[in-house]
Amino acid sequence: MxxxxxxxxxxxxxxxxxxxxxxxxxxxxxxxxxxxxxxxLGIGLQQLANRRLTRSGLFDTVIVTSKxxxxxxxxxxxxxxxxxxxxxxxxxxxxxxxxxxxVVEATPDVRFMTEVRYDNNPSVAGVSGLAPSAAQSEAFxxxxxxxxxxxxxxxxxxxxxxxxxxxxxxxxxxxxKDLTVIYAERQPISDAAGNDSDSADWGxxxxxxxxxxxxxxxxxxxxxxxxxxxxxxxVFIPIQLADKLNVMQGADLRGITRxxxxxxxxxxxxxxxxxxxxxxxVEDKIKxxxxxxxxxxxxxRNMRRFFAVLxxxxxxxGSLALAVASLGIVNTLVMAILERRRxxxxxxxxxxxxxxVRRLFFAEAGAMGVVGGALGVTLGWAIGRAINFGTNVYLxxxxxxxxxxxxxxxxxxxxxxxxxxxxxLLSGLYPASRATKLDPIQALRYE
Amino acid sequence: MTPTDVNSTAIRVRNLNRHYTMGATTxxxxxxxxxxxxxxxxxxxxxxxxxxxxxxxxxxxxxxxxTSGSVVVKARDxxxxxxxxxxxxxxxxxxIVFQAFNLIPSMTVLENVELPMRFAExxxxxxxxxxxxxxxxVKLGSRLQHRPVELSGGEQQRVALARALVNRPSVLLADEPxxxxxxxxxxxxxxxxxxxxxxxxxxxxxxxxxxxxxERFAQRIVFMADGKLAIPVAAQESAR
Numbered sequence: 001m002x003x004x005x006x007x008x009x010x011x012x013x014x015x016x017x018x019x020x021x022x023x024x025x026x027x028x029x030x031x032x033x034x035x036x037x038x039x040x041l042g043i044g045l046q047q048l049a050n051r052r053l054t055r056s057g058l059f060d061t062v063i064v065t066s067k068x069x070x071x072x073x074x075x076x077x078x079x080x081x082x083x084x085x086x087x088x089x090x091x092x093x094x095x096x097x098x099x100x101x102x103v104v105e106a107t108p109d110v111r112f113m114t115e116v117r118y119d120n121n122p123s124v125a126g127v128s129g130l131a132p133s134a135a136q137s138e139a140f141x142x143x144x145x146x147x148x149x150x151x152x153x154x155x156x157x158x159x160x161x162x163x164x165x166x167x168x169x170x171x172x173x174x175x176x177k178d179l180t181v182i183y184a185e186r187q188p189i190s191d192a193a194g195n196d197s198d199s200a201d202w203g204x205x206x207x208x209x210x211x212x213x214x215x216x217x218x219x220x221x222x223x224x225x226x227x228x229x230x231x232x233x234x235v236f237i238p239i240q241l242a243d244k245l246n247v248m249q250g251a252d253l254r255g256i257t258r259x260x261x262x263x264x265x266x267x268x269x270x271x272x273x274x275x276x277x278x279x280x281x282v283e284d285k286i287k288x289x290x291x292x293x294x295x296x297x298x299x300x301r302n303m304r305r306f307f308a309v310l311x312x313x314x315x316x317x318g319s320l321a322l323a324v325a326s327l328g329i330v331n332t333l334v335m336a337i338l339e340r341r342r343x344x345x346x347x348x349x350x351x352x353x354x355x356x357v358r359r360l361f362f363a364e365a366g367a368m369g370v371v372g373g374a375l376g377v378t379l380g381w382a383i384g385r386a387i388n389f390g391t392n393v394y395l396x397x398x399x400x401x402x403x404x405x406x407x408x409x410x411x412x413x414x415x416x417x418x419x420x421x422x423x424x425l426l427s428g429l430y431p432a433s434r435a436t437k438l439d440p441i442q443a444l445r446y447e
Numbered sequence: 448m449t450p451t452d453v454n455s456t457a458i459r460v461r462n463l464n465r466h467y468t469m470g471a472t473t474x475x476x477x478x479x480x481x482x483x484x485x486x487x488x489x490x491x492x493x494x495x496x497x498x499x500x501x502x503x504x505x506x507x508x509x510x511x512x513x514t515s516g517s518v519v520v521k522a523r524d525x526x527x528x529x530x531x532x533x534x535x536x537x538x539x540x541x542x543i544v545f546q547a548f549n550l551i552p553s554m555t556v557l558e559n560v561e562l563p564m565r566f567a568e569x570x571x572x573x574x575x576x577x578x579x580x581x582x583x584x585v586k587l588g589s590r591l592q593h594r595p596v597e598l599s600g601g602e603q604q605r606v607a608l609a610r611a612l613v614n615r616p617s618v619l620l621a622d623e624p625x626x627x628x629x630x631x632x633x634x635x636x637x638x639x640x641x642x643x644x645x646x647x648x649x650x651x652x653x654x655x656x657x658x659x660x661x662e663r664f665a666q667r668i669v670f671m672a673d674g675k676l677a678i679p680v681a682a683q684e685s686a687r
Contacts, residue, residue, distance in 0.1 A: 005565045016553050346549045349510060350610065351538025351566045353531050440510050444549060 001356040003363075010363035017336070024325075024332040025372040031322030032376025032420045036412060037383045038318035042311040044384075044407040049303060050276070052138070059276040062283050063109075063294045064089065064097065064269040087290040089266040097271050100285055102278045107131040108266040110242040111233060112249065117180040118166045125162060126233035127181060129242025130223065133272060137223045141401060145175045145217035152240035156181075157217035162234035174215050179235070185209045186248040206248050213237060277304075322420065325372070326427040329365055333431030336364070337438070344435055345443025354436045361435050365428030366421055373420030377413050384408060457486040457618060457650045458507060463516035465502050465674075476502040477513070478674035486617075489644045489651040491665035493658060499674040500654045501622055507652060508543050508620050509533045520618065538567045542611035546623035548603040550595040550610075556582065557591040560610045567614050581609040585639060601632035608639060612647075619643065621653040625660060633657075637664045 001009075014021045066089050087093060089108070097106035110129035115122050134140065135147045148155050156179055163171040166179075188204045213235075222232065249267060273282045283293045337344070344357060384406035392402040465477040476499045484490050492500040505511040506518055509525050518525045520540060528536060537543075542563070550559045560578040569577070582588050585605040595603050604624060611619055621640065625633030641664050644651045655661050661668050670677040 001566050002568050005568075009565070012553065342549070343551055346551060347562070347566070348534070349508070349537065349543055349545075349549070350563045351534060351542075351614065353534030353566070355531065356534075356566055441505055444545065444547075 001352070001359060003359075006356070006359045006363040007367070009360055010367050013336070013340075013360075014364055014367060017339075020332060020335070021368065024328050025368045025375065027325040027328040028322070028368060028372025028420055028424065029375035029379055031319075031325035032373050032416050033379035033383060034321040035315065035318030035419070036377055036380025036408065036416050037387075038314035039311065039412055039416075040380065040384050040406055040408045041387075042307070042314040043409060043412070044388075044405040046307040046311070047407050048403055048405055049307070058296050060104075060273045060279060061295065062271040062273065062279060062286060064093075064106075064271055064286055065267075065292045065294070089269055089291070093289075093291070094266075094269055096289065097269060097286060100271075100282055102274050102282055104272040104274050105131055105133055106269055106271045107239050108243060109268045109270055110239065110245075110247065110249075110266070112183065112247045114181060114183045114247075116235060117182065118174070118177070121166075123165060125235045127183075127235045127237060127242070128233035129239035130157070130236045131239045131270070131272075134223050139219055139221050139223040142220050143217050144172065144219075145215075147217060148238045149216070151238050152244065153238055154211065154213050154241065155216045155238065156213035157219055157236045158215055159222070159234040159236075160218050160220050163218050165234075172218065175218060177215050179213045179215050181211045181213060181235070181237075183209055183211065183245060184248040185246050187246070209245070211241075211245060322423055326423045329368060329424050329427035330430060332368075333361060333365060333428060334434065337361075337431055337435045341438065341443045344438050345440040348438070348440040349444060357438075358432045358436045361432035362425060362428050365424045365432075369421035369424030370417065372424070373417035376420060377408075377416050380416070381408050455486050456483045457488070457520065458482075458484040458652070459517075459519040460484075460503075460507070461517045461519070463503070463506060463518060464514045465499075465506060465511065466514045475499075475674045477506065479516070480674075480676055482669065482676065484650060484652060486650055487644070487648045489641060489664065489666045490653070491661035491668045492652065492654045492671060493656065493661050493668050494671035495656060498671040500671045502674075503671070504543075504620055504622050504652065504654045507618075508541055509536050510543075534566075538563060538614055540616055541618040541620055542614060542616040543620040543622065544604065544607045544611050544624050546626035548595070548600070548607045548627070550603055550606055552595055555592050555594060556587065556598070556606050559595065559606055560613055563610060563614045569614075577613050578609070581612045582606075584612065584643075585609045599632075600628050601635060604628060604632075604636050605639065608636070608643070612643065616649070618650045618652070621651065623654055623656070625655065625657065633660065634663075640664070 066087065091108075094106050094108055097103060100106075107129070111126060113124065113126050116125045116127070117123075130148070132148075132151050140147060143157070145157070147157070158166070158174065158179070160171065163174045166174050185207045186204050187207060219236070223236070249265070271282065271286065273279050279295050283295055286293050347357065388404065388406040391405050395402050460480055460482040463477055463480045463482075464475070467474045467476060478499070480503060492503065494500045502511065506513055506525070507520070509528070513526050516526070520536070523536070525533065525536065551562070554562070557575075557578055560581055561574050564574045564577065579588065579591070582591065585608050587602060587605050587609065590598065590602065595606065598606065604627075619640070624636055624640070628636060637660055640651060640653070643649055651665075653661070653665065658668075
């Protein structure tokens, strides 16, 4: 018998005892729904955690330092280039790192303590350059005002505590006001020929400068929790502006002993990777370029393991319902055999082979699996939507931002339907073999 | 239809035994039967109930396997065929009609008749044509979409006959085909079977316990009792 004929006969058989087969199919649907619900909850939570961690900027970032400056990570005895082979952290290095595969951006860490004036009152503050991608950081979820208009705008975002310091009466009033940063600019001294490089004696002058900044935003907490060499800064300015200011840095004093005098020299460089999973590869590549690196990779690795276990648990719980449903299929099909003894006998007598009979029962089981699977995915998705809705109502009431804790990826949809078909076919094994073994003479004995 | 050489042996039964064990006793339903059935012959197996005639028919139909001995149809010993080959034999070489008609109640007349062709993997379009042709032959061309329960007994048996014809078998087996019918309808069915026997040159083996019908329609009558053949009687060959 051809497959489409088996399917056609199977469908008509299923329609014959519609109620019973519908209930069985519904059982499968509930099983699949619980599986989908459990797994999509697991996936949703994993994505939520991933997103949080990614946005925290802690786990997708490699901090690059130079061994010439200091050994950031000597405890682990990693195989890193020694000081002699190590390269300096100059703009060329930044450019080189930013084109590595999977790197989103590479930015120098610019940070300095200096004096700022607000309304002619001086105070001391840490100033940090902030990359454009920082706008996605969690810290800016509750940003008052707005983020920098351009990567080199003369604008500043201040920490809420610092705003209070600037204007104790009305901290929010600093928005839109001007802030003056007074800093020391470093300018290389050219040699007599006008070449500022490759001469044995060189140096730089330090000049006092002022930079006016418009305060555009107030942020509650330190972006990246103060990680990424940001220290405890209170004033944040666009990274390109910070770089352009050419502020005298601690590393410059060490840099003066080196052979490439003209180049800028950073304390560290932050390299952002598109996926925490690829941090290791990027880190290795940067090490190969002759730098020292540091990342919080191990933390993400543990998180992944945790979620793999969580998903497995949720999957097992979800599968239990499907296992129960598959017993329902066995029951339904065995009943169908008892009911259709005579019919099976007739089919055998007029030329159905054992294979035809087996295929017919498989097709019936499979059809229930497909319909049950599709129904179950829909049901699971609906349950997910409902719980998502409930969660968000709760979160809103707690004055927290809403979250997507429920994610049903397409592979889960296909996988769940396929799984339910496989389970139903396995459930059909026993009834099908029983139907196959039916003796047509016994079945047709006149009643 | 598969042309059959009239008078050459279509079915050869040799020392055929079919024994059942029930507890300690052995029932010899078929007990050492030798029988040759010629191609195109209309043979009636006559006997009382329990004589083993239905068991013999089932063995010829390939529905049952002998305890020993052989049934050779078209040079193939059924005892040696695999179950898959037996199913093929049942689809292509023999078809059977029963006392209880054995139509599938959930299917229409047309679907019932089509069913053997599904197993034989006949193309859908051909299936339809052949089923209608067979139903025309049994004069039920107008009842295609009816369910078996909506038909009279005689009509149901005619559907069963049409179903037996569609795969164009060379042997038609009939197990008490008139047992559930009144005598007038029974005669109509047998007239139809004889027509098929004559026009299509089908070999017919019919099991019955109604002697007068056997004598009227069959070419040869074989009596069975206690699993053995008893006094074979040449039928009225001369009358035909």
